Amino acid sequence: MDKIIIKNARANNLKNVSIEIPLNKYIAFIGKSGSGKSTLAVDVILAGYYKSSGDVIVPVKPVLFKQKVAVASQSCSLLKYITGKDEIAHNDLTIYDYCRNRSLLNLSQEDIHFIVNALCMDNVRMDCDISTMSLTLYNKVRFMKLLINSDAKLFIIDELCAGMMFEEATNIAQVYSFLITKGFTVIAIEHSLPVINAAEYIVELGPGAGRNGGKVVFSGDISLYRNTQSWKTFIESYKQVADTSQGSKRNLKLALIKYNNLHISDLKIPLDGIVAICGGMASGKSSLLEILYRASDKSVDAWKNREGLDGEISGKNYIRRPYIIDQTPIGENSMSTSATYTGIMDTLREMFFSSEDNRNVKLSKSDFSCNSTGKCNHCRGRGYFDSEIDDENVFVPCEKCGGSRYNDRGNSVYLLGHNIGQFLALSCEDAYALLNENNLNNSVKQKLGFLKSVGLPYLCLGQPSGTLSGGESQRIKITKELAKKLGDRCLFLLDSPSKGLFVTDLYDVINMLKMLVSKNNSIVIVDNNPLFIQNSDWIIYLESGKPVYEGKPKDMPNTIKKRLGIEVEL
Template identity: 30%
Template sequence: MVRVRGASEHNLRHVDVDIPRDAIVAFTGVSGSGKSSLAFGTVYAEAQRRYLESVAPYARRLIQQGHNPAVEEITGLPPAVALQQRRGAPSSRSTVGTLTTLSNSVRMLFSRAGTYPEGAEGSLDSDAFSPNTAAGACPECSGLGTVHDVTESSLVPDPGLSIREGAVAAWPGAWQGKNLRDILVHLGHDVDVPWQELPRDVRDWILFTEEQPVVEITPQRDRVAKPYKGRFWSARSHVLHTLADSASPQMRERALRFVVTGPCRVCGGAGLRPEALAVTFGGRTIAEFNGATLAELAEAVRPTAGLEQAGTASRAVTSGERSQAAVTIARDLLARLEVLLGLGLGYLSLDRSTPTLSPGEMQRLRIATQLRSGLFGVVYVLDEPSAGLHPADAEPLLAVLEELKASGNSVFVVEHDMAVVRRADWVVDVGPQAGDRGGSVLYSGPVPGLAEVPASVTRPFLFPDPATAAPAPAARRPERWLQLRGVSRHNLVDLDAEIPLGVLTAVTGVSGSGKSTLVSQVLAETAGRHLHGGPGSTGDDEAAPAPGARVGSAEGLEHLDRLIRVDQRPIGRTPRSNLATYTGLFDAVRKLYAATDEARARGYGAGRFSFNVAGGRCETCQGEGFLAVELLFLPGTYGPCPDCRGARYNPETLEVTHRGRSIADVLGMRVETAAEFLADVPAAARSLRALLDVGLGYLRLGQPATELSGGEAQRIKLAAELQRARRGHTLYLLDEPTTGLHPQDVQALLGQLNRLVDAGNTVVVVEHAMDVVASSDWVIDMGPSGGEAGGRILCAGTPAEVAACPSSRTAPYLAAALR
């Protein structure tokens, strides 16, 4: 047993609990109940601390170290390995090959055992086969495989307009666009004739010059404005500079509208130097290896991997496909590939970019890497391993967890999927609620025993009683449709799709079937182009193709006024961004404090109560509330600011109170507490009500954005949208919104999505949770499998109609949920 005594991490209430080893243990409870604080913040953190104590002090400085958990004692704890959900967006250079390290083996295979052109035998090391290194990257495209360029037609979509009328659409609007126009006037160019009437050399200079002249500008129409120096940027320079250096996704997305993207002419899209592309293995180049599916790759190396067993490998051969090196590398590569094939990922390729993968695919890739490590006697602590998985995909995952246990390991999973919890050997239920009302272990024992714990919020979902189930609401029938014809992207090939408007639609299918491609990419980009304009946007029913996709036609877009994509990207990149600032409720709080008698007597405005600007903030920590503490041989950490002690503000600002509480006290409140305290402040109360409605009452108002999970970030964005004034004809797109949610929280989320639909909007969710699918008005099921075996719409209709579809892998699970 792992015996935990006196655990007080975060909201844990001095917890004592015994957890069995050599078993699959599920940690359950509502979001914010404390289950992750117990599994990761206590058990795993203590295992990591003990391991690092055995590492040489100097080496510790090179390792990212965690914190020391707030626990009195843990006994019986083996070494631990954690697999947590990744936060933030992965790099575009990250691929399936780099994530699994399979690319390293493939590069070694080509370097040591490839067939070289005559006269170049074995002359390249493995770095020369990587597009991410200076030795291997194609000099033309810097290893990206694609090149961005611009043309006159992409920069000037309507040559009948003059420059003053906005002919050069790629230039930014507002002051900078006028600035560039005024510079051209002072350089002697006519900005009032149609673009097509300007001389060719003038048009080329305006669009493509690398020169950046600076001229003195005297505004002609505004006698108040003063003369200023203006620098000219050509349209091409502005677009490419924005793509390369802008940190704003919105700016990059806008710039991409004016870009013509295609494969590099030198490397053909491989991202490699010609010398590397001349080497082959089994008749294939490394680019062909990287582009093949994992199943095809396994078949390509299988003959070489079997040479040693057949006695046909020669130790006398020092290079080539029959050498000992080739056999050794190929056998290791094949063994690792077969693990991925067993998890149903054979349709992926090594060069598949990780940003295009679903959360379920990412999770299985990480688990497969651990499975091949060969460790035993350790505790694997997994954060929602079923997240993003279709129920059919969860079956091989459960087999992997059983295999890890059979190898002599303990498997601790923080889990919300009741199907996974039922298969566990032991369950630790934490709660009963979130935040201050959670933090207690309600039950620790075999799964059936949880049925006898009435205080458990998990119990009714793990052991449902059909007699107490609420009747399903009547499904809304769609009256209008959005029709996409001839859609091609990734594994979608000439697909026709009909999305109903004014209802809640769930798009389902196994991982890799094309759900996210259809909804989060093609539908989002097509609707976005229609609503927000851009080159080629016609403004009528026929939408221009989305970047990277081919859409033959799109009808029904005229029924939409707005597009809202609610994704799981972070709401901020720094600790200064938090829940209160993102939702805008902090503006109302600052105005509230500025309106107090004390603040008015002192002359404090609302700006005084911002921790981001000088004046009211603590200048020692610049309003962050903490300072970084660097320790020579111990993990770097953060400590409370010695002056403000974490309050963020200077003493004078904190002397201003409302109902006995300072503004720092408000930032320290949880949402549920703040909702009571600020009930008489309409702007803040509306935001807090929306946050409560999506199950985020346990979060602190000042909780840094960097501490929030992807699911929490997505729900905060949804809450920010819910608090706005109701208006119909908006298309809401959500990709797996129930990720990280307890079934009770899922029910609350469903209520909010239905509110949006009842207000006349359209909600489309990519979803694997069958209770959400069963509660939808319309279901679009894709498949039948992933990759090339997917990309088709198998059936569409009401949940009951899809549940009866014989070709659907979703149908049996949906039928069970409906029952």
């Protein structure tokens, strides 16, 4: 059989999806964030292979790759990381040397060199410590580990290219195309334009997100997709540029800085606008963001943050407080959700406890807590069980509570026609509409409004934090800050805010950033997304730890524009 067959898939927001997907093709799953792409790929295709259901037929073994949002914290050599053994790597042994001495996918030395070269990993040594790698390199290493150790024939790759430059993503797409020539199938879940453009076959989920998604709106060859309105909208969206702010004459100034691989002789960061730091792998982007935070910190322990920072940094008096908003997971335990992290859960418990229905039932506040007496005893209030498939976690809802997290007693009280488990299963958009229809203007509605404004209308309130992408986690952190009374003169530092966002969703985050600027705040982002770059007020482009361009987006040299995918004709 040369195709994947799916009948009436209803996982998460999928609406009876029936589709046949060809094998031995480079396939791109695309659509808005929350449209059902990952659900179809992971919860249906990957899980369907192991469940052997008649409704899902996957003839070849799949393997899943998901981009990590943080580098491994534990020190470990690359050789040990790949082999799992305490082997000592020779100083001059590169990953190419290692691969060509083994049977990597039964490829020739020439083929192996092509892959390693396309990933820009020619000089990566097997004795290097993975904890010191840049995030982009770390994810490329993880991808190579998958190629080295897996016996799968179907690669499901979830946003490997997120955060990469156009040029880097183009090289990754070439690797995907190459794997097809060797008899493999690639399903790339992506928002990256060069990865989508290079695909042979497109599956678009939509038309919207959450309850408005879950349908296959296109399935077919890329040549046919290029004639659709969706493709035309996709391409045109990258060319739209909003009005930039005028900024001010106030700047942060850095001089004689040496930190990690970053070497800055003289650099200015204009305030009261949006500054985008861009560049390739290991160019120093995240290091520069870290310097700005540590230098601007005015907390009690700020002096500790500045230890190890040499050079001169001026203009810090223009900043009242810095906020660094990264993509690491929200919450610190398995009970964490977007509702608990944003504080919505506390207010929600109080609403159910004080409800008219509870006056008769008389449950305590702890009965509305999935950490206490209200929890489902089968899953202990988690709502799901997780299992590891190919080094990736797959979440399966609890069959007792159906993923609600609560026992029958906790779910016995109703508010606005929903018990607490049902309320947490609502999307932000639906929960907001429910409160609005019933004229409830409280902090829950306000926070839901913020979640909608940053492109998360589809997100379920009770969704486990572990299932969120890095981009989703970051945007939830943004809403938590927006819900506070921030004041002005804050410096917001964001690492790759475009990650996980479909092109039409990017404007939600851009508009949110501009709203913060309008309140006399400053934004610095690390991002290689062409739309973010063109809608920034100032660009800093780094290469090999040094700034090679500072200025307005429109004045960038054509060579840099090409690498970033700006004004590129497809």
